[in-house]
Amino acid sequence: MSPLRLAVLISGRGSNLLAIDDACRDGRLDARIVFVGSDRAAAGLEAARARGLPALQLDAKGFATRAGHEAALREAIDAAGADWVALAGYMRVLGEPFVAHYAGRMLNIHPSLLPRHKGLHTHRRVLEAGDRWHGASVHFVTSELDAGPVVLQGRVPVVAGDDEARLSARVQACEHIIYLRVLQWIASGRLVYRDGPWLDGQPLRAPIVEDFLDTEADAAR
């Protein structure tokens, strides 16, 4: 198979983007990032440019409609020849035509164990709910927010003394691993989408769940 051509959409720091790019560069992932897009000024965009990645800031403000903004974004992604889109902290909800255009070839990473805690402020909500476990989910994007089929989840423990910052750092460390793993499955042809995700020739009926216990949290347990 030829290397995957990836578009990555961000709005912030871009730590997932950089983890994916690291893996492309050192050969752990048979892929190339051909486009980085952000809807706002973002540290991740600057970091991408510093690495020589093609990076575009496309603010929605410059467009009269959401549809217009997304059509321009789609054109830029397709012009770069991307065959997959990875959302990595992209903070805008995408409309139906955009989602339909990339159906079965667009992934997102969400910082919770979906379907628990869809939407924003997941770390805070986990702490408020007193959950014992938290984590992240890599899922295919459908038009319903944070509701597309989940492929892989990484679980981390919530421990006494956690605050949002500690918890989010623990979740992010696991995000970088699970996003890469799913992309590796795609790049090697193990994961395909045919009316839903298939892994190793079998329909994936439930997410694969991996526990990440070897964090600093272990020591605190």
Ligand code: GRF
């Ligand atoms: C991640 O926590 C991701 O789960 C969420 O947004 C955050 C992006 O972080 N969707 P980064 O920009 O990749 O550092």
